[in-house]
Amino acid sequence: MQFDIKKIVRPNIEKLKPYSSAKDEYSGEASVLLDANENSLGSPLTKWYNRYPDPYQKEVKAKLAVIKNIPASQIFLGNGSDEIIDLLFRAFCEPGKDNIIICPPTYPMYEVNANINNIEIKSAPLLPDFQLNVAHIEQLVDPNTKIIWICSPNNPTGNSLDRIDIETILNHFNGIVVVDEAYINFSKQKSFVQSLIDYPNLVVLQTLSKAWGLAGLRVGMCFASEAIVGYLNKVKAPYNISLVAQELVLKALEEVGQVNDMIQHIVDMRIALAEVIASMPHVEKVYPSDTNFLLVKIPNASKLYQYLCTKGIIVRDRSSLPNCADSIRITVGNEQENTLLVDAMAEWIDANF
Numbered sequence: 001m002q003f004d005i006k007k008i009v010r011p012n013i014e015k016l017k018p019y020s021s022a023k024d025e026y027s028g029e030a031s032v033l034l035d036a037n038e039n040s041l042g043s044p045l046t047k048w049y050n051r052y053p054d055p056y057q058k059e060v061k062a063k064l065a066v067i068k069n070i071p072a073s074q075i076f077l078g079n080g081s082d083e084i085i086d087l088l089f090r091a092f093c094e095p096g097k098d099n100i101i102i103c104p105p106t107y108p109m110y111e112v113n114a115n116i117n118n119i120e121i122k123s124a125p126l127l128p129d130f131q132l133n134v135a136h137i138e139q140l141v142d143p144n145t146k147i148i149w150i151c152s153p154n155n156p157t158g159n160s161l162d163r164i165d166i167e168t169i170l171n172h173f174n175g176i177v178v179v180d181e182a183y184i185n186f187s188k189q190k191s192f193v194q195s196l197i198d199y200p201n202l203v204v205l206q207t208l209s210k211a212w213g214l215a216g217l218r219v220g221m222c223f224a225s226e227a228i229v230g231y232l233n234k235v236k237a238p239y240n241i242s243l244v245a246q247e248l249v250l251k252a253l254e255e256v257g258q259v260n261d262m263i264q265h266i267v268d269m270r271i272a273l274a275e276v277i278a279s280m281p282h283v284e285k286v287y288p289s290d291t292n293f294l295l296v297k298i299p300n301a302s303k304l305y306q307y308l309c310t311k312g313i314i315v316r317d318r319s320s321l322p323n324c325a326d327s328i329r330i331t332v333g334n335e336q337e338n339t340l341l342v343d344a345m346a347e348w349i350d351a352n353f
């Protein structure tokens with residue numbers, strides 16, 4: 001593998017002179033801040049929200065660096081991982097020229113962002129057991145292939161992808177391999193974060209939206225080489241993580257123990273819910289899950305989905321995706337929500353078979 005980030009980055013981004021905020025240009029302790037056209041009188045909420053936040057979220061990254069055991073310089077934060085997915089396209093993929101590879105069924109935002117950015121999408125569908133088709137992926141690679149998107153554990157199938165397969169791709173591909181680990185905390189698999197030292201072409205995405213329970217704050221994490229983080233910093237909006245989000249994340253990161261207990265509780269509920277659903281008549285399959293959701297195969301899944309909607313219970317109908325005919329994806333809820341779901345499913349099965 002001969003990976004050279006200078007050959008991957010878009011030439012205009014390499015040359016880009018990024019926006020430089022006042023906070024970039026001055027790092028001392030200032031007492032009179034008349035640089036950013038803020039409102040010095042304060043706000044009806046609190047006095048301090050009148051100021052722009054730290055553009056590089058240094059305090060948050062310092063804490064994350066300890067938790068994840070990685071230098072802060074190798075961390076990039078986005079307005080959800082969704083923002084980071086878009087920034088990866090904008091930094092590394094030339095519209096109308098480059099292409100990416102996805103492995104459906106998978107998280108739809110890789111495809112959506114490719115389309116927004118006018119990047120060709122090549123597809124190497126997962127095999128029937130929902131593992132990577134490495135030979136197909138390697139066949140699809142051409143000199144304009146910039147990013148291979150891998151989601152593990154995968155959404156919506158719930159399984160972790162074979163580590164050796166991912167390593168094979170990392171070893172053979174000269175572009176960027178993104179491993180999206182949004183659900184890694186629910187799995188027993190080892191994260192790829194500690195493999196960054198071996199693979200300069202690896203980008204690992206994680207998020208505070210799932211295991212950490214902070215979807216509303218919109219904070220996604222990217223772990224990558226300093227060079228890749230540098231390009232993402234160049235293309236991001238200056239203040240992409242709000243001050244409120246930075247403050248609350250700092251507090252949340254103090255509670256690793258509580259979060260680990262919550263993860264265990266969700267995993268226990270997932271196991272129990274999978275057992276109950278698998279034992280229902282006519283349920284064809286509850287796929288093994290390393291996440292906080294279950295993919296369930298049942299005849300007429302779309303009708304079940306509609307019935308659940310009438311009961312105010314919203315799941316995802318994934319039936320139109322490759323190898324997912326008649327499948328719904330159910331997020332593990334709290335005990336009460338899980339009971340309501342099971343009761344409604346039982347009612348529908350009774351009435352329809």
Ligand SMILES: Cc1ncc(COP(=O)(O)O)c(C=O)c1O
Nearest residue numbers: 080081082107155182207209220
């Ligand atoms: C695989 C995967 N990646 C990323 C995301 C988006 O995460 P965020 O909330 O950090 O934007 C999701 C959300 O469902 C997801 O399933």
